[in-house]
Amino acid sequence: MTASSSRRHWLIASVAGAAALLAGCVGLPQQGTSPAPRASSTPPKLIVFLVVDGLPMRQVLGYRDQLAPDGFNRFLQRGAWFSDAHYGHGHTVTAAGHAVMLSGAYPQRSGIISNEWRDRETFETVYNTQDPAHQYIGNKTAPLSGTSPRNFRVETVGDVLRGVQPESKVIGISGKDRGAILPAGHKGTAYMYMGESGQFASSTYYMQQHPAWVNAFNAAKPADAFFKKSWTPLLPEAAYARSVPDGQPWQSTGGNGNKLPAIVGDKMDKPGPLFYGNLLPSPFGDELTLAFARAAVEGEQLGADDKTDILSVxxxxxxxxxxxxxxxxxxxxxxxxxxxxxxxxxxxxLDAKIGPGNYVALLTADHGFADTPEYAASRGLDASRINPSLTLAWLNTELGKRFGEGRWARGYSGAGILFDEKLIRSKGLKSAEVYAAAKQLLLTVDGIADVFTPEQLLGSDTKTPYLEAMRKSWHPEVAAPLQVVVKANWLYSSRGGGSSHGTPYRYDTHVPILAWGPAWVGQGEVKQAVEVADIAPTLATLLKLRAPAQSQGKPLPLPR
Structure with a gap:
């Protein structure tokens, strides 16, 4: 059952409305107003759940003096915000983070251990939201495309809501399939950006054809409005003195280049797959996503009645x-x-459409980010890159010297290394023996901090650094037996530049949890340590629902 089929679809007044939605994305700076308090016993008409992919909390606070009056400052000045919010799992990547947010369940329960992993028997790649039984509507479906929540083993707040109140709508929207599908859960509806066409599309898991409002939005080709548009710095040059200038040797030169201003679609004759893909690493990808979110509010009439809806963007x-x-x-x-x-x-x-006293907005991120290793090294830190393919080849060579010729380590899987169990058995060996040898070898590699075995991951040791975090990332039926933690400021990377995430260190786990909705969440900074897993039971409490069955969090200590 889909959210779209619950109530009738509403068509945008005209195809030109999509362009108007784009034009209205940036409002004039003005001080936000506090609505008249409502009885907090009444659930909000709409939950607006926002995720900024890859946003560390240090950036929110580091640029706080340059914020507009009513963007992030709506949360920081007039909402509730948690200055010590973290992920509790260690392999901090997009799919794992999005799976935790509205389920409250860590990868050890959800099964979403990474963006992709390997099947333990066939060693074939598994993508977190892949489902060959379903295809994108009106768009090409490449192998391993994310089309359903089939691999997601837990329920979300939206699933609980629609289980007791089927009229409620749960809509997930994102530039990435996993960013839309996982927060939408099993009973919501997901729409994701199609990098080849510039459209937003759902899949046949949710419906057989798009509602009229989606067709109208796509027919207007709003992505094309950004063709040849320049990404120009918002502030004068002096305002960026605290950040690293453009054009550094470790910055990628692909896509739109590494210097501002940058013209998206430069040297192209017309919009096409390369241009549509290049929209994502620019501000215009987010502008387009928010335009589609506005179209969803209009088309689905979200927040229009007393049946609470959830919009995840x-x-x-x-x-x-x-x-x-x-x-x-x-x-x-x-x-x-x-x-x-x-x-x-x-x-x-949203204030104009839904009413500022009728909705709650909550913002978080799926993970933080490490500084580029080359930049970190220039500041005197121990930072570098570990080449994954060379390390794996070396490991197999060394294991071969001890146990005989063979491809013992078959590849990386999530945060770990997968082994050929049939080969181990054929040699009359025990898996634990091979794992122990591999662990000792890996610990000699410069840049690797620790390696955890199944015995450790299944055990109860809470004193070994980062073991509990990696335990929360490890699902015994899905994850590789050996889990690897790199040293702080190091990356597993064969690229010569750029940065990443995926570790249990503070720069990857410390993310914003910001909330606004005066009648429900209160106002002020909360310094108490909290986890992203706490969001799901918090929203469930606000909506007077039970928490998702596998939730590991507890309600946030909201100021009142």
Whole structure:
């Protein structure tokens, strides 16, 4: 059952409305107003759940003096915000984070251990939201495309809500399939950006054809409005003195280049797959996603009655920018400021459409980000890269010297290394013996901090650093037996530049949890340590629902 089929679809007044939605994404700076208090016993009409992919909390606070009045400042000045919010699992990547947010369940329960992993028997790649039984509607479905929540082993707040109140709508939207599908859960409806066409599409898991409002949005070709548009710094040059200038040797030169201003679609004759793909690592990917979110509010009439709806919007562009240039870069700094202005416009739209006393907005991120190793090293830190393919080849060579010729380690799987269990048995060996030998070898590799075995991951030791975090990332039926933790400021990477995430260190786990909705969440900074897993039981309490069955969090200590 889909959210779209619950109530009738509403058609946007005209195809030109999609362009108007784009034009209205950025509102004029103005001080937000506090609505008259409602009885907190009444659930909000709409939950607006926002995710900024790859946004570390240090960026939110580091650029706080440059924020617009009513973007992130709506949360920081007039909402509730948690200054010590973290993920509890150690392999901090996009799919794992999005799976935790609205389920409250860590990968050890959800089965979403990474963006992709390997099947333990066939060693074939498994993508977190792949489902060959379903295809994208009106768009090409490549192998391993994310089309359903089949691999997601737990329920979400939206699933619980629609289980007791089927009329409620749960819509997930994102530039990435996993960013839309996982928060939408099993009973919601997901729409994801199609990098080849510039459209937003759902899959046949949810419906057989798009509702009229989606067709109208796509027919207007709103992505094409950004063709040849320049990504220009928002502030004067002096405002970026705290971030690293453009054009560093470790910054990617692909896509739109590594210097601002940058023209998206430069040297192209017309919009096409390359242009549509290049929208994502720019501010315009988020602008387009928020335009589609506004179309969803209109088309699905979200928040229009007393049956609470959930709109989840995962904004993907910041992650692409940080991967290419590092969170320390001016490009990341400026992208964050553009995003802040887009959020301001989106909130002002919601105030006008839904009413400021009728909805709750909550914002978080799926993971933080490490500074680029080359930049970190320039500051005197022990930072570098571990080449994964060379390390795996070396490991097999060394294991061969001890146990005989063979491809013992078959490949990386999530945060771990998968082994050929049939080969181990054929040699009359015990798996634990091979794992122990591999662990000792890996611990001699410069840049590897620790390696955890199944015995450790299944045990109760809580004193060994990062073991509990990796335990929460390890699902015994899905994950590889050996889990590897790199040293702080190091990356597993064969690329010569850019940055990443995926570790249990603070720069990857410390993310924003920001909430606004005066009648429900209160106002002020909360310094108490909390986890992203706490969001799901918090929303469930607010909506007077039971928490998702596998939730490991507890309600956030909201100020009142």
């Amino acid at each position: 995962s904004l993907s562009s910041h992650d692409y920018v940080n991967h290419a240039f590092g969170p320390e870069s001016r490009l990341s700094h400026d992208h964050f400021l553009h995003l802040d202005r887009y959020l301001q416009g989106f909130f002002q739209y």
